[in-house]
Amino acid sequence: MPAPFRLVASDIDGTLIRSDGTLSPRTIDVIERLPVPLVLVTGRPVRWLRQLYDQMSDPPPAVCANGAVVYDPDTDEVLVATSMDVELLLDVAKKLRDAVPDISLAVEVEDGRAFWYDENWPMRWESEHRQVRVLTSPEELTSVPAVKLLARSASAGSPDDFFALVSRTLGGLAETTHSSSSALVEISAAGVTKAAGLAWLSEREGITAEHVLAFGDMPNDLPMLAWAGHSVAMGNAHPSVAEIADEVTATNDEDGVAVFLEKTFGL
Incomplete structure (x- = not known):
């Protein structure tokens, strides 16, 4: 059959x-x-x-x-x-930076054709790509809509523990998930x-x-x-x-x- x-x-x-x-x-x-x-x-x-x-x-x-x-x-x-707008990015980034002192953030912009990241982001690949660049100030991260916000921490413990921490911190303000073997959480607009x-x-x-x-x-x-x-x-x-x-x-x-x-x- x-x-x-x-x-x-x-x-x-x-x-x-x-x-x-x-x-x-x-x-x-x-x-x-x-x-x-x-x-x-x-x-x-x-x-x-x-x-x-x-x-x-x-x-x-x-x-x-x-x-x-x-x-x-x-x-x-x-x-x-479906992007996270600037207002949402500002709110989410502030909550995360307040809750996790060593957090590093990055965003997928231009529908995922470009990637911007904080200076302390552990960039290990595609750093020479013309659409990938380090930000000169924290404010740049939230200056345009993004299809995804990524958060890393070196001190947050296991991937599952860090995911739980980020999810508690945001409290449903945005969609959180993870798919990495490291402490990396992926954040999207609610419902995405x-x-x-x-x-x-x-x-x-x-x-x-x-x-x-x-x-x-x-x-x-x-x-x-x-x-x-x-x-x-x-x-x-x-x-x-x-x-x-x-x-x-x-x-x-x-x-x-x-x-x-x-x-x-x-x-």
């Missing part, structure tokens, strides 16, 4: 790609033979998609920045973007989640949640996995993800998404 799914939604890091950032030959083959559309649903900004798209013959659309941006690679067009972005794109295509199969591995995937008709956690998933998923597949380094799709669609 054919699978009842009309769309496959997959996170990227820790899920679709291996730990070295590549798609395995097996996964590429399965994606190319998949009888339904694939949508990437990621915390990544638009500018980080090219590394993955270059490995694919037919790049699929992407829900980026944890649901704040929906992107069409065929036209290089942002279909929808991977589920919301995926729901927007699915509705545009005439597809309802019950016909969506979703894969993920980290807490920022939880809303999407709860929304989708069938959810699959990776073998390497955060405990909170494995707990709520309908099924668990192999790890990302064991081609877990491909393994599950082969079985489900008879590929």
Whole structure:
């Protein structure tokens, strides 16, 4: 009996790609033979998609920045973007700086095509990118709308502990989540989640949640996995993800998404 799914939604890091950032030959083959559309649903900004798209013959659309941006690679067009306005950024940044003395902040601006960061942000990559720059003053951080605010702390303990601290501090003022092995929290406008972005794109295509199969591995995937008709956690998933998923597949380094799709669609 054919699978009842009309769309496959997959996170990227820790899920679709291996730990070295590549798609395995097996996964590429399965994606190319998949009888339904694939949508990437990621915390990544638009500018980080090219590394993955270059490995694919037919790049699929992407829900980026944890649901704040929906992107069409065929036209290089942002279909929808939900930003935090300047007033909200000012409020959130002040609360975080008051609560966490050593906090460092950064923002995804221009729909995720540019990245601005505090001087004390631990920048380790893409620092030479023309759309990535260090801010000359704290006020610059909140000078324009942003699709995502990122917060780091060197003294906040575990990623889960820091996430709990930031969530308590903001008290629902904005959406908080995390997907890193370090103390990094990702903050969006209230209501912006991977589920919301995926729901927007699915509705545009005439597809309802019950016909969506979703894969993920980290807490920022939880809303999407709860929304989708069938959810699959990776073998390497955060405990909170494995707990709520309908099924668990192999790890990302064991081609877990491909393994599950082969079985489900008879590929």
